[in-house]
Amino acid sequence: MGVKLTQLCGLALFVSALWGADPPAPPAGLAAPKWPAGNPFSPAKAELGRLLFFDARLSADHSVSCASCHRPEHAFADPRPASVGVGGRKGARNAPTVLNRAFGSRQFWDGRADSLEAQAAGPLLSPLEMANTEADLVRRLSGIKGYGALFQQAFGDAEITLTRITQAIATFERTLLSGDSPFDRFQAGDQAALSPPARRGKDWFFGRARCALCHSGRNFTNEDFVNISAGRSNPPDEGRFGVTFAKADWRLVKVPSLRDIALTAPYFHDGSAATLEEVIDFYDQGGVVAENKDYRIRPLRLSPAEKRDLIEFLRALTGSSWRQVRAPREFPR
Numbered sequence: 001m002g003v004k005l006t007q008l009c010g011l012a013l014f015v016s017a018l019w020g021a022d023p024p025a026p027p028a029g030l031a032a033p034k035w036p037a038g039n040p041f042s043p044a045k046a047e048l049g050r051l052l053f054f055d056a057r058l059s060a061d062h063s064v065s066c067a068s069c070h071r072p073e074h075a076f077a078d079p080r081p082a083s084v085g086v087g088g089r090k091g092a093r094n095a096p097t098v099l100n101r102a103f104g105s106r107q108f109w110d111g112r113a114d115s116l117e118a119q120a121a122g123p124l125l126s127p128l129e130m131a132n133t134e135a136d137l138v139r140r141l142s143g144i145k146g147y148g149a150l151f152q153q154a155f156g157d158a159e160i161t162l163t164r165i166t167q168a169i170a171t172f173e174r175t176l177l178s179g180d181s182p183f184d185r186f187q188a189g190d191q192a193a194l195s196p197p198a199r200r201g202k203d204w205f206f207g208r209a210r211c212a213l214c215h216s217g218r219n220f221t222n223e224d225f226v227n228i229s230a231g232r233s234n235p236p237d238e239g240r241f242g243v244t245f246a247k248a249d250w251r252l253v254k255v256p257s258l259r260d261i262a263l264t265a266p267y268f269h270d271g272s273a274a275t276l277e278e279v280i281d282f283y284d285q286g287g288v289v290a291e292n293k294d295y296r297i298r299p300l301r302l303s304p305a306e307k308r309d310l311i312e313f314l315r316a317l318t319g320s321s322w323r324q325v326r327a328p329r330e331f332p333r
């Protein structure tokens with residue numbers, strides 16, 4: 001009992017050193033995210049979520065954690081075109097970043113989850129990702145004493161359920177905010193924050209290249225679903241159609257945020273564009289011929305210099321506010 005108490009006190013100190021009583025203040029360029037009434041912020045829940053996010057014991061064979069595919073050093077995205085789960089099983093889609101997902105109205109490329117809580121259950125139970133079952137996951141975590149103490153701090157008692165696991169992970173994710181980029185500092189009045197090419201690229205982005213028709217607002221997405229004709233899989237990814245079964249949704253995917261885009265290659269829902277240069281060339285030629293392609297995707301005829309400027313602007317969207325997030329040094333035992 002004495003041992004347990006010291007452990008708990010040590011833990012409490014650890015938690016308060018990392019997290020304040022309130023959610024972290026939003027970095028320059030962002031508004032504060034909305035916290036759902038049913039899952040408000042608490043420092044204990046955020047820390048529990050961080051541990052769960054990085055803990056490979058949540059997968060069937062202890063080999064894969066959320067962070068295996070959402071890697072901090074790649075701005076929480078996956079450098080592999082398609083993610084690899086338990087047993088080397090491969091999905092068809094590229095893992096997007098989990099930064100700024102607090103601002104997303106729908107999760108996944110096809111928007112099939114309407115909250116971060118609902119999203120988190122997906123990979124835990126997907127046979128292509130962490131391949132666990134609810135019963136097994138709960139049994140396994142309940143067998144780790146340290147987790148019991150942490151669930152107690154976060155939820156008032158030590159019971160471990162899938163709902164609580166996903167609530168803790170979602171709480172951690174809502175603290176992963178990307179802002180305070182050179183672009184944000186420029187917007188706040190620091191003229192020197194953007195180089196002359198990046199400033200010109202900003203004008204193309206919001207002007208003649210028409211990128212902001214879809215990549216708009218503080219998070220550079222209008223949260224809409226669009227078919228820009230990207231992707232090389234055959235047959236093509238059905239996108240939003242797989243959720244709504246509406247013909248108009250055939251191949252539509254969610255407009256992704258462009259924050260930290262320089263760090264999250266490869267690009268598009270199937271990781272089929274290796275570089276930003278490829279992405280810009282794709283837009284410049286008006287995408288490819290495809291059924292149901294959005295009318296706004298048409299040739300831009302940018303000069304090589306204009307393309308370089310655009311890329312300089314995209315590089316200026318790299319945030320600094322999430323860099324302090326690290327994998328835990330130890331996990332509960």
Ligand code: HEC
Pocket residue numbers: 053064065066067068069070083084085086091093094095096097098101104106107108109110116119120123124128129130169
């Ligand atoms: C095996 C690799 C893999 C693992 C493990 C994994 N993910 Fe993902 N994640 C993906 C892929 C691939 C997608 C996109 C899938 C889709 O859209 O259908 C995704 C999508 C997401 C999204 C939605 C992002 C967006 O822009 O809509 C969030 C949030 C997320 N994952 C969080 C998590 C969490 C939390 C965990 C751990 C519980 C996790 N992921 C584990 C590969 C992975």
Ligand code: HEC
Pocket residue numbers: 096205209210211212213214215225226227228229230231253254255256257258261264266267268269270279280283294296297310
């Ligand atoms: C009509 C809406 C629309 C317009 C206009 C548009 N985009 Fe996109 N953009 C999207 C969608 C949707 C995707 C995801 C497509 C996919 O993966 O199939 C995307 C993907 C991207 C990606 C890859 C993101 C990632 O995480 O993989 C980049 C980079 C990008 N767009 C930059 C731009 C730039 C630069 C412009 C202007 C030249 C532009 N976009 C214009 C809708 C648009």
